[in-house]
Amino acid sequence: MSNLQPGAPAARELLDSVAKDDIRPSTSVVVTAGTRGTGEEPRRSFKRYFRETGWRHLVGVGVAIFALFPLLYVFSASLNPGGTLLTANGLFSNLDFSSYAALFQMPNQPYGAWFVNTLIIGLVTAAGTVLLGALAAYAFSRMRFTGRRFGLTTLLVVQMFPQMLAMVAIFLLMVAIGDIFPALGLNSRVGLIMVYLGGALGVNTYLMYGFFNTVPSSIDEAAKIDGAGHARIFFTIILRLVAPILAVVGLLSFIGTSSEFVLASVILIDPENQTLAVGLYRFISDEFSKNWSVFAAGAVLAAILPVALFLALQRYIVGGLTAGSVK
Structure with missing residues (x-):
């Protein structure tokens, strides 16, 4: 701009307007990038969460319960001396380790x-x-x-x-x-x-x-x-x-x-x-x-x-x- 002649005001105004137009988009990009950099994402609805990953958690919990229940049932039966497998329905209703001692004494x-x-x-x-x-x-x-x-x-x-x-x-x-x-x-x-x-x-x-x-x-x-x-x-x-x-x-x-x-x-x-x-x-x-x-x-x-x-x-x-x- 320093090389422009004093007698050319129209050209100076044109260059000023172009410079302003070049700066505005870059400013808006910086603001937008700053907004994205906060890490905030729109919260997923429960329907979308359940459809994408929630149902997998339910399946995992169900499989874990299916696998662990027999183990807990047998462990509960071992703590109920004199009982049968049918009387062990109440899990851990009786806590007695005498059956473990009887293993080595019979x-x-x-x-x-x-x-x-x-x-x-x-x-x-x-x-x-x-x-x-x-x-x-x-x-x-x-x-x-x-x-x-x-x-x-x-x-x-x-x-x-x-x-x-x-x-x-x-x-x-x-x-x-x-x-x-x-x-x-x-x-x-x-x-x-x-x-x-x-x-x-x-x-x-x-x-x-x-x-x-x-x-x-x-x-x-x-x-x-x-x-x-x-x-x-x-x-x-x-x-x-x-x-x-x-x-x-x-x-x-x-x-x-x-x-x-x-x-x-x-x-x-x-x-x-x-x-x-x-x-x-x-x-x-x-x-x-x-x-x-x-x-x-x-x-x-x-x-x-x-x-x-x-x-x-x-x-x-x-x-x-x-x-x-x-x-």
Whole structure:
């Protein structure tokens, strides 16, 4: 504007008006931005909130109540000595821990031995299942050999038949083995562990196989270039990369074997060798003396260890169950 001639007032007025017009929009933008920066948003109506997210909260609350009510009911029954499951309708109407003390004082009912047996059988079976399943899955995933496809198909087809179909065959087999090797026959914890390992090997191998396929084979090739063999690759590299599925298989195996009843009741005869699932049934098997409160107390104590393991390994569960499903 300083370069304009004094004799040109019209041009000066025109430039002033253009400058004013250029400033006004920028000022309005600053004001608008300042208004938006306050973080205030229009409040959603209840109808819109319920349609978008509210119904999900209701479903979550309903599922939580459905899952927690049986646990609270059993815990309430364990605090009602001398009662039955029907008289435990009033939740926590009676608070008495004498049933928990009676667990370890009843004659011919060694709850402590049952708990130790369940712990030993569950942990050994879980460790064996993880090791054998991982070895088989690695072989199917990384090696190419005759009968590989047929073996995978067989593992899948065998799972279609329930284990109960082999109950008679397993019993006769255990009797025959017990005549030669008593440590592996009937009334043997080692024999029960062997039966569990054989029954769970197929499904766990197929589950691990899908997870092993998600590990790039280039890792194996790089290790082989450095001179590593299959054993070194498996134990030092692959097992660390597939830790989620190992934790999931071990957890599911422990929970399944610790709560299994039919096979354990057929193979384990001596009360000192029985598991919790079979031993607790003795409290309610008599028609005239059903100790439902003691039974509930034993069930509550038996659930502590699986719940603790589940909470400790929960970060592996989702990844371990879903990572192999895309292959």
